[in-house]
Amino acid sequence: MSLSKPNILLIYTGGTIGMMKDFKTGTLKAFDFNSLLEKIPELQLLDCNIKTVSNEPIDSSNMNPEYWVQIAELIESNYNAFDGFVILHGSDTMSYTASALSFMLENLAKPVVFTGSQLPIGDLRTDAKENLITSIQVASLQKDNKPVIQEVCLYFEYKLYRGNRTTKMNAEHFEAFASPNYNELAVSGVHLKVNKKYLFRSDKNEVLKVHKNLDNNIALIKLFPGITETVIKSVLSTPNLKAIILETYGAGNCTTASWFIELLKETISKGIHIINITQCSGGSVLMGHYETSNALKKIGVISGRDITTEAAISKLMYLLGKNISNEMFKTTYEMSLRGEMT
Template sequence: MQQKILLVYTGGTIGMVKDSATGALKAFDFDHLLVQIPQLKSVQAQIDTVSVPEPKDSADMNPSDWQFLGNLIYSKFMQYDGFVVLHGTDTMSYTASALSFMFSNLRKPIIFTGSQLPVGDIRTDALENVLTAIQIALLQENGVPSVSEVGVYFDSQLFRGNRSTKVSSDRFKAFMSPNFPALVTSGVSLKINEPMLLKPNLNRVTKFSEALNDKVLLVKIHPGITTKMFEQLCASVDFEVLIMETYGSGTIFNANWLALLLKELQKKGKNIINCSQCVSGVVKQGIYQGSEQLKSLGIISAKDMTTEAAITKAMYLLGQNKQRNDFKIEFEANLRGEMH
């Protein structure tokens, strides 16, 4: 039986073509994708295409878009062997991370990709990214998908979606996975990093939960941040989870006012997460004096998670109505391969 892949267009640079008269980029009719990428005709599989009703620049994507996309894929889950999502690069890692949590026991691949140059550009990276993402989605062994997780494919490498982060706005190698190796590397052949892949329970079905709660506040700690800044920010925003991007291995300045403020937030039932600003490495509270106060307060550790994964995981767990103690336990647990 011929394999079937659903190609989903959400927006972004990949779906633009240059107007011959003005030189400006504009969206093309996604129904005519085969005209733009004729190589798709040679793929040994049935490739169906669908576009979301209102494609967006990825900077405009928000949790409601993640919910729509997740529901779209889940509604067609039994009809296809895999899914390839064309997405703008700026928030691709956020969307991929969110879907990785929303789908549990995922038994088919959901591969995100995009491009730095439009599909019609003579130097575009879109063709390789799309075609290889489809090939990865088609990989099977004994009728079972080789990759059964949410991934981000870009510039010859497939990364776990919730381990990926965008690191460049102008290089083709736009993404990296700082704390976890690539799942698949593309060269003359596709090399699968088999030991690193998530393995679903084949005796259980894939489930999807669209429940998200976006009351998550991210604060980047920096030299010069003051009591007034922190207090006014926390007082003016309706949030249930505070993620602090701290230095290095999770360190922060020593200040009595900060400890008092964090204690007050905890009394109000707020969950507080310590996530490192560093691209790679792990939060280890208590190693330095600067993080001992956080450890003593029972601040939640994001360990080696990306900021994108920490934010979307927090939204997912809030959406499941986790109580404060359960939230801490589950956040610090490895749910979808997002942390060690």
């Protein structure tokens, strides 16, 4: 591997960024990434070698844990041959995939940058070119022959975020993503400014370990005023259910109705984990801060603190797949493993 010119692997998984408009018919068609340098000659200005590969492109609405494993295996099999990875992905579930990969790739010491676009790459006003070019530039950043970025990130509309801190906020604007509880890792303007103090660094100097066993026997319950006992019971009685993410109000608050608390208590006694996260886009769960969350703390509900829903779900699948004991599960979930919690 050349130390002077980084090698970047561009992985196309699907999404709008992989489409081009046929100007004769006006229809969208798949973009041939093998001719990437021909279509986007600006990439030749980047001081890196780029190789492309497609991973059975799908619409991101069809994304699932099996496909996450395929992406992880592509990175695993090419890890020693490349200095960085850029993953082109549909924006709708990009935060889920970026979060999942952050947990699956333990001891990651190279950049994995997710990006996509709101408009196809051949559209007159497309955001695809800038997102793609800067993502590759970010992935190729080095200092002393080592990658500057050593984590799973998401780049969109001039900002680089920690992947497991992001959520899609807008389906129409170019600024589609936000990281409500964590600063941007880098901002692209006239210059590319990296906020080095916010970058993730593993304490361990160990080889990459890829976790492929994800358990999706989980459920997500979003509380709302008037939610009924029947609805809660139907979810809690799901066969093979192992854990539940509870989206509560504000700083982790919920109804104090006795039927609700008793149902959760009974569920926990069966060995089913319950994680408390906030419905708010920003802020953190503080169980016990208000009386309306004190009961959850007493019965052993796990605090998700300021984790996003996307990261909460993928972290849960990851930890369930590791078969951690019930005694250790709460402690482990409440720890920040990949910088997903403050």
